[in-house]
Amino acid sequence: MNRSLARLFTAAALSLCLAPAAFAQDDDDTVLKPAEPDFTIASLGTNMRLPQNKMTFRLTHRFEGPLNDNGIGDLFGLDAGAQMGLEFRYGVITGGQVGFYRTNDKTIELFGQYSLLRQGSLPLDLSARVGVEGTNNFQDSYSPSVGLVISHRFGDAAALYVEPTWVNNTNTLPKELVDDNDSINLGIGARIRIRPTVYVIGEVTPRVSGFKPNSNQATFGIEKRAGGHMFQLNISNGFATMPASLARGAFTTDNWYLGFNLARKFY
């Protein structure tokens, strides 16, 4: 285990010990904080808390034809296939959610997130997130991840995110054949509220150490909130929507793809 990894673990472990502090405050999780209206930015998560026993649903869709390739000829990539994902989250305890997410390349991620600190007396929201991705319908290759979601809300106007995440088994070859089989992603994202229910988002996921092929994935988008719905139109240089696929990077920096996310809160 290398040094930065050890530090990440220590940070995660420490913040878990601090967990009871989170229970001192009890703002109502069902009340929307306008700066953080959704559980994800585009691929990265947020610190939004899912009320206990409530659920949400999300659809991700990335067109596989590059925007810039054939232009209007194939309607900016819409004629090519798409990578789609369906996600379901459930609030198991106050501040703790678990989720299931599957993309149509048959990768499934099971994850849990727990809110450790809330912005108030401290300037930060913080949660710990763990997940395991499994390919071939969770049967073949597994990539566990452990990360922190650190964010700051600027009133009702914007939110900024930093998300260090360690992901294991990012290289799809056996460990005997590779130098690095772990990656540390440093997700960075922002959401800015430009109208009462309209936001622009951006995120980029540099890999700071370990296995880091290809280029870092970046996504930009615009979104509209309508009650419990969120509709996001985005462009990105890759299709990664989970920690290990983000660690494997986007194929190129030259091609940009159109996509959208649709989310629905059932509360």
Added chain:
Amino acid sequence: MRRSRQLFLALTLAFGAAACDEKLSSIAGPTPDLEPTFSSIQANIFELTDSAGRNACTSCHTNVGRNPAGGLNLLHDAAYDQLINVSAIQVPALKRVTPGDPQASYVVHKVEGRAGIVGTRMPRNGPPYMTDGQILILKRWIELGAPRN
């Protein structure tokens, strides 16, 4: 409340701790025991006709009879010294094996059947040739410095 929180944390941590990896045998194909070590490559590639029918290199590359095929003896007492840092006869600018550098190792060019080789792709009587996975494992041994292990 407290109990369920602990349970939740324990479950999620157990999840994250379940580190996993692909098995080497999953890519080693017809030589499931193949590892990126010299002794394993010697036994599974050089001296074994594998279950896919790929010929042992030593069905030709020996010291038996006339000169060894290609001037290369791959029997186990000779193979290491015949390969490491020895200039290839066909393309003398390249070593048969350049420790640490599979791309500059002629034996890799020969088993992959690259464009610049003299003669034919190895094994000479293929197909079957070495599988992609077997070649990856051979390259990894070279990349690791081609030790005599």
